Amino acid sequence: MATMMNPIENEELNGHFVVIHPLDDRPETKVDTESFGPMAMTASVRLSLLSLRAYLLLMMLLVFYRVVVLAGWFGHHA
């Protein structure tokens, strides 16, 4: 889980502030995403994603068909 960490930059140093570019800074510990594995999904979310998958496939086929027709590959223009 991600939590706010103490910033390394902006550290107060005897009344001064130290500002560090992210690329010069020590690597920060991030969320260990690999330890989580696939997201737990409810049945409705799973169904929605399946519908979305079907919709996208259908739309891509439809776009492909339309482009092919416009290109005149069927021998005529729509």
Added chain:
Amino acid sequence: MNNKVLIVPAAGAATEVVAPVRGRVVKSKRTRDLLTFLMVFGPGLIVMVADNDAGAVSTYSQAGAQYGTHLLWLVLLLLPVTYFIQEMVVRLGIATGKGHAAMIYQRFGKWWGLFSLVDLELVNFLTLVTEFAAINLALTKMGFDPRLGVPLVAAGLVLITVTGSYRRWERTVVLLCLLDLAWFAIAFGLRPPFAQVVRGSLVPGLPPGGITADLMFLVIAIVGTTVAPWQLFFQQSCIADKRLRFADVKWARLDTFLGACITITVAACMMIAGNASLAHGFKFTDPAQMAVDLGGFAGGFVRNAILLLMINAAVLGTTAISLSSAWAYGEVRGWPHSLQLPWRQAKGFYLVYVLCVGAAAGLVLIPGAPLQLIILGVQVLAGVMLPSAIIFLQLLLNDKELLGEYANKPWNNWVNWSIITVLFALSLILAAQVAAPNLFPAA
């Protein structure tokens, strides 16, 4: 301000060898904040300004040339939309330190990961072809031979990226982004009708003629060009590559917000340029021709500035889109994928970038290539893909197990689901229009 460079050993150095941390010492909190912002600044500006790519220049100027200032309100309405979507990417990128493609693979599994990747790479490549088509067009209007100019631009795009320094790439691209501000000078120089501009921006309404097929297509194209799927992948990978930290969230948000403000106002300037073309009775064919038409009465500066800005827009779009492809592919294949790495340590990553740029540049130089069909395909596919890409983002941002305090709040979800609903409605209208071209009356 005391601008000394301070080198302090990293914590824990007593037990392990850790590279020293380089920092700048400043005295006041205000200077500290300004310097921190300038160090974090970049990904948000680049993703937003690069979104005003060649296709966007064409779409916005066409909107102005066909409907005057009547659609300015729509562009302004897209400011919060584009900001809210990219702000989610900021949180996800900073919390995980990983790119969007990697997150989809890890949290939704290989099938969805592959599906998203193929969609992204396909639409990205088609978009790149449109970028080079615009470069080709603008160079031709400027009197340069595109057979020489296009390969030179492609070589420049490769050179700015393969230096092995993220900072060098970012500084170059930020400079190119700032050149986009010249649109303000162009719009102002064209003496826009200020009262009409204010009314068109603040009072939503339909242009004379009502809802037509052309208007619907243009509205969808405006939405599709302002919020594009590659932006999600690009900004998250860029944030991961720059190694932004949790403490940088607020500055990264500000960077994104400033970028959104700039890109939307520049888009409005493009519409104003189109409006000037309409006011002088020119028929819009493409932005390069519009530049020539406007130059006829506004002078050679306006003509050349618009043509150069078209090339600049295409260059920005190309570097950002090609990088989003290369990062996504590198993340999924597990290859080293960072602009900080020299060529020999990240060959696969750089090769994808070079292939994207090279193939798109080569395709536009083929005589008789079906560029118009590719442009149509890009607009339609991007419109179709966008809502689904945002749904993944929305699901990831609601993953409290993963993001903890960085997960979406209820109000974020209300806003985002409203945006997704509108985008889906537009996507369905687009689908209906593709399936039945006579659905709406002709203009």
